[in-house]
Every structure is written in C-alpha cells, then in structure tokens.
Amino acid sequence: MLSIAGWIAPAATMIAAIMTAANLGARVTGWGFAVFSVGALAWIIVAAATGQQNLLWSNAFLLLVDIVGVWRWLGRRARYDMAAEQASARSAETAAPTLFALAGLEGMPVRSGTGEIVATSVDAMASCDEGRIVYLVVREGGVGGVGERLHALGWDEIQVQDGAMVSRLSPALLARRPTLAPGQWPATAAAAGVG
Structure with missing residues (x-):
C-alpha cells in the first residue's frame, strides 16, 4: 500500500497542477x-506510514483546500x-436577442x-457608462504564453455564434494589427485602434 x-x-499532484494551471474551464479546474x-490522500498515507508529521499536517490542510476547490469549481x-x-439556449428559441455568458x-x-x-479571447473591456463591450483583447501566436501577441478587436468586428466568435479578419490581417503591451491596455477604443 505504501x-x-x-x-x-x-503523479496525482503533477497531473492536477497541470489541469488547474491550464485554465481550461470550470470543469477541468474542478477535476484538477x-x-x-x-494526491493529498496518498501523501497522507505516505506521511502516516513513515512518521513524517509535517508532510501529514500540510497535506491534511491541502486536502481541505482541495475539497473547497472541488465544491467551488x-x-x-x-x-x-x-x-x-x-438561458442562452432558451433565448435562442425566442424573438429576443440570443444571450451568451x-x-x-x-x-x-x-x-x-x-x-x-x-x-483566442483573453478579456473584454466594457464601458461603465454605457454597459457595453468596447473592445476585445485577443492573443495569437506563441506557445504557452511565450511569444504570443495581443491585439484589440472592436466589439463591432465580432459576432458570437455556436460557442465561438467570428470575425472577418484572417490570420494575416490580424497579424498586421498593432500589438498591445501585456500590461498596458488602451483606455479608449480609439487608443486601441478600433471603433
């Protein structure tokens, strides 16, 4: 057993770390x-069998945190x-505009x-006054965040259809757009080069 x-x-600890770090959605994070x-239960078994009190107590605490994570996600x-x-599915069946979360x-x-x-969408910036999305921040290129380029797309350049956003931009057109600095997003649509 030991x-x-x-x-x-x-093994469980490493797999779970990859699952949660990947940020692939609530379900994957929850299963992470x-x-x-x-993994925490297995570490508790190892700690109890080998008399490692620090390992036992730290993993007992981590098990509680993990249970909260499962409940949360x-x-x-x-x-x-x-x-x-x-709500999105029901709105598609009505004459009202179709909703998405x-x-x-x-x-x-x-x-x-x-x-x-x-x-791939990173985030959206919305107007506090009008309550509408002003521009969307997207990433393209790179691997695992290294070498990726960020761009702004005007919300009027996007349509949401079947769980994806559709734009008239091709990869070549998007690549010609100005890039955004990762820590310095524009304060206005004009500064983002959209709208």
Missing part, C-alpha cells in the same frame, strides 16, 4: 482539484455555467469567416 501511495502521490485530493461554478447555458469569453476561440481559428 509503495502504491508513493507513486500515486507525486479532485485529482489534487487524491464542480459545484457552484458548474451550476452557474449550466444556468447560463440554459460573458464568463465564457476568456479562452473562446475567434474564427475567421472560413472557420479557421485566428486568435
């Missing part, structure tokens, strides 16, 4: 915390996401008119 726990503990829980956040999906913007692909992914 030998099995000794292998499960680091569930895998972290398995697979419980509460999943319910919010499901409610948003249902703003929480889903981060990580949403931006496709060209031909369906090719040209960028």
Whole structure:
C-alpha cells in the first residue's frame, strides 16, 4: 500500500497542477482539484506510514483546500455555467436577442469567416457608462504564453455564434494589427485602434 501511495502521490499532484494551471474551464479546474485530493490522500498515507508529521499536517490542510476547490469549481461554478447555458439556449428559441455568458469569453476561440481559428479571447473591456463591450483583447501566436501577441478587436468586428466568435479578419490581417503591451491596455477604443 505504501509503495502504491508513493507513486500515486507525486503523479496525482503533477497531473492536477497541470489541469488547474491550464485554465481550461470550470470543469477541468474542478477535476484538477479532485485529482489534487487524491494526491493529498496518498501523501497522507505516505506521511502516516513513515512518521513524517509535517508532510501529514500540510497535506491534511491541502486536502481541505482541495475539497473547497472541488465544491467551488464542480459545484457552484458548474451550476452557474449550466444556468447560463440554459438561458442562452432558451433565448435562442425566442424573438429576443440570443444571450451568451460573458464568463465564457476568456479562452473562446475567434474564427475567421472560413472557420479557421485566428486568435483566442483573453478579456473584454466594457464601458461603465454605457454597459457595453468596447473592445476585445485577443492573443495569437506563441506557445504557452511565450511569444504570443495581443491585439484589440472592436466589439463591432465580432459576432458570437455556436460557442465561438467570428470575425472577418484572417490570420494575416490580424497579424498586421498593432500589438498591445501585456500590461498596458488602451483606455479608449480609439487608443486601441478600433471603433
């Protein structure tokens, strides 16, 4: 049992770290915390069998944190996401404008008119006065955040369709857009080069 726990503990911890760090959505993050829980339990077994009190108490605490993470991401956040999906589906069946959840913007692909992914949404900047999205920040290029380029797209350049945003921009047109500094996003649509 100790030998099995000794292998499960680091493997589960590493897999869970990748799952949560990847930020692939509420469900993957929630399952990452569930895998972290398995790792913490295995570390507790190793610690108890080898008399390592510091390892035991630190992983007992981490197990509590992991349980909160599972509740937060697979419980509460999943319910919010499901409610948003249902509201979106019901709105599509009415004459009113179709709704989508703003929480889903981060990580949403931006496709060209031909369906090719040209960028991925990072965030959106909205007007406090008018309550509308002014511009969207997207990333393209790079791997794992290294070498990526950030651009602003005007909200009027985007249509949301079937879980993705569609733009008339091709990868070549997007690449010719000015890039945004990662820590210095524009304060206005004009400064972002949109609108």
